[in-house]
Structures are given as C-alpha cells and as structure tokens.
Amino acid sequence: MTAAPELSPDQATRRTPEPELDPEGRGRVERYTVFAFVFVPLLALVAAVPFAWGWGLTLTDIVIGAVFYVVSGLGITVGFHRHFTHGSFKANRPLRIALAVAGSVAIQGSVIKWVADHRRHHKYADAEGDPHSPWRFGDDWRSVAKGLYYAHMAWLYLDEEKTSPKRFAPDLLKDDDIRRVDRLFGPIVLFSLLGPALIGGLATMSLWGAVTAFFWAGLVRVALLHHVTWSINSICHTIGEENFEVRDRSRNVWWLAIPSFGESWHNLHHADPTCARHGVLKGQIDISARVIWMFEKLGWASKVRWPNTQRLAAKRVGAES
Known part of the structure; x- marks a missing residue:
C-alpha cells in the first residue's frame, strides 16, 4: 500500500467528536465562562478611563493609540494571516515588506514564527497537535475555563x-x-513601545505627554490588540454560530468583528482558509477584506482569492452533499 500524502495546512483541518452532553446546558456554561474571562477585566479597564481622563489620558493618547492599533492590527490580519499564512493574495515587494513590518509592530511574535504557529493550528485544528485549542482538557466547565485560558495566552x-x-x-x-x-x-518592538511616547511628547511638548502616550498608546494598545487577536484562538473556537461546515469547532462571533478587523468570522475561514474575505454573509463587516480590495484597486495586490459562490453554497450548513 502507498502512504497517503501529507495534507497542506489549509487542507488538514479535523473535527474532534462532539461530546455527548446537553448542548443547551453546555452552551450556557460556556457563555458564562467566556463572560467572566473576557468582560470582567475589560469592564475594569473601561471604568478606569473616566478617572484618568484629563490628567492621565488625553485625546492625543487616543489618536496615537488608534493609529498604532489600526496599522499593527491590519498588519496581523491582512499581512501575517491572510497574505503570509494562507496566500489569499499576491503582494508586490513594497507592500509585502510593509505588511511584515506592520504585523511585527503588534508584538505578537516575529513574522516567520507567527505564520508557522498558525499553519500548524490549521493542520491540527481542535485535535491533537493544535497549539491552542480550548478543548484540549475536556468539555466540562472547569476544563472549558482552563482550556480558554490556555488557548487565549x-x-x-x-x-x-x-x-x-x-x-x-x-x-x-x-x-x-x-x-x-x-x-x-x-528593534521593531522598541519602536512599537517607544514610538508613541516620542510622538506624544513632541505633540504636547511635555514629558508627561510622553508618559501618558507610552502607557495608553503603547502598553494598553498592545495589550488590547493582543487580547482581541487571542480571542480568535479561544472565544471563536468555543461559542458562536456555525454557518459553514467545518471539521473543527471554529465559530463566528459577531461582536468581535470590528475590533478584529473581520477575523472573528472564523467559521468561514476554517471552511475556506485561503479565501481573502471571511465575512461573506449579509451584514458581516470585514474591514481586512475591504483593505485588500483597496490594495487590489491600487495595483499593489493581485490574484486575490475572493469568495466563490458555488463553493460557499456547497459548504453552507444544511446544504445537500
């Protein structure tokens, strides 16, 4: 007998058997666990904003942080993920280098390490070998909580x-x-952290402006983007909707769509990993796909793998095989 050929990272996603538990009860526990894990710390951060406004947080800090968040976030989603990992489009040399640098500004690991980890995740999605499946410890609430923390960070x-x-x-x-x-x-990490401080100091012509920009546009911005990105690994493999047939537990989580630039339409992504657009259904906002579309119109990107209507229809949940 001849050995079966090894599948590519995009072809080899596998589903672990669904546990024989009450789906409604399990879903309720999972939602409570996710709420405690994600929203409680986030609410604490939001509560701190009014106390800091005017002396420890200014509009300058927010603008600098927003610019760095968008550039580095799109560097991850458009660059590290859709371009380098999955080859959803071809980029000319300047754009390719720019995307590699922008993604590195997110401080989520160097470009080669990030891509290698993510391709490994797709090959073994939610099965043995997946570096960050939230289901690695089991399906009861304690195991889900432990798995969420493991998959998240x-x-x-x-x-x-x-x-x-x-x-x-x-x-x-x-x-x-x-x-x-x-x-x-x-050096890119140093720029990501100290760049906001330099800009904030020059914009306000004060040391305090540099300090607040370093904290909010540097540290807080990096932490926020980290948790949004990591939520794709944890939350989007735990709760949400399954619109397309997959062999793992990837799901769509609508409330993460905007901060993740469209990455939280994760169910379609695992059903069709090389597709340049993840939010393919009506009302699914996908900022990263729109940016790729702009690159294509400018002539910086080519051979974009846009959604195929027939292929999507065949993958829809409930479609006849």
Whole structure:
C-alpha cells in the first residue's frame, strides 16, 4: 500500500467528536465562562478611563493609540494571516515588506514564527497537535475555563512542542526580505513601545505627554490588540454560530468583528482558509477584506482569492452533499 500524502495546512483541518452532553446546558456554561474571562477585566479597564481622563489620558493618547492599533492590527490580519499564512493574495515587494513590518509592530511574535504557529493550528485544528485549542482538557466547565485560558495566552509559554519553521514556513525562510524583517523584530518592538511616547511628547511638548502616550498608546494598545487577536484562538473556537461546515469547532462571533478587523468570522475561514474575505454573509463587516480590495484597486495586490459562490453554497450548513 502507498502512504497517503501529507495534507497542506489549509487542507488538514479535523473535527474532534462532539461530546455527548446537553448542548443547551453546555452552551450556557460556556457563555458564562467566556463572560467572566473576557468582560470582567475589560469592564475594569473601561471604568478606569473616566478617572484618568484629563490628567492621565488625553485625546492625543487616543489618536496615537488608534493609529498604532489600526496599522499593527491590519498588519496581523491582512499581512501575517491572510497574505503570509494562507496566500489569499499576491503582494508586490513594497507592500509585502510593509505588511511584515506592520504585523511585527503588534508584538505578537516575529513574522516567520507567527505564520508557522498558525499553519500548524490549521493542520491540527481542535485535535491533537493544535497549539491552542480550548478543548484540549475536556468539555466540562472547569476544563472549558482552563482550556480558554490556555488557548487565549498560556499556550505561548506552556506549549512544549515548539513549531518548526522549517516544516511550516519554508517559503518564508527562503525569502530574503522576510528573513530580514524577522531578524529586526527586536528593534521593531522598541519602536512599537517607544514610538508613541516620542510622538506624544513632541505633540504636547511635555514629558508627561510622553508618559501618558507610552502607557495608553503603547502598553494598553498592545495589550488590547493582543487580547482581541487571542480571542480568535479561544472565544471563536468555543461559542458562536456555525454557518459553514467545518471539521473543527471554529465559530463566528459577531461582536468581535470590528475590533478584529473581520477575523472573528472564523467559521468561514476554517471552511475556506485561503479565501481573502471571511465575512461573506449579509451584514458581516470585514474591514481586512475591504483593505485588500483597496490594495487590489491600487495595483499593489493581485490574484486575490475572493469568495466563490458555488463553493460557499456547497459548504453552507444544511446544504445537500
């Protein structure tokens, strides 16, 4: 017998068997767990804003933080994810380098490491080998809570099986431009943290302006983007809607769509990983897809893999096979 060929990262998603539990009860527990895990800390941060406004937080800090959030966030979603990981479109050399730098500003790891980890996730999605599945410990509420924490952030320092770039990102290792950006990750991190402070200090011509910009547009902005991105790994594999047939537990979470620039339409993404648009149904806002569309119109991007109507119809939940 001949051995079956190894599947590509985008082809090899697998579904673990659904547990034999009451789905309504399980869903309620999962929602409560997610609420406690995500919203309680977020509410604490929101509550701190009125107390800091005017002396420890200014409009300048918000504007600087918003610009860095959008640039680095789109660097992750359009660059690291849809372009480098899945090849949803081709980018000319300046855009390709810019996307690699912008994604590095998010401080979520160097471009080659990020891509290797994500391709590994798709190959083993919610099965053994997935670096950050929230279901790795079981389906009861304690296991779900533990799994959410693990998938959200703990896997970054507890995952003993380090992803091999040679296996999962050999194409990037052969790219001189990307290897150069990868090596410059340290200086880019310093710019991401200290750049807002420099801009804030110059804009206000004060040391205090530099300090508040460093805190809000530097530290808080990085932390917020981290948690939004990590929520795709944890929340979007725990709760939400399944509009398309997948072999894992990826779901759509509408309330994360805007802060994640469309990444939380995660169910379609796992059903069709190379598709440049994740929010394909009516009302599903996908900012990243719109940015790719703009790049295409400007001539900076080509061979964009836009949704195919027939393929989407075949993958819809309840469609006849």
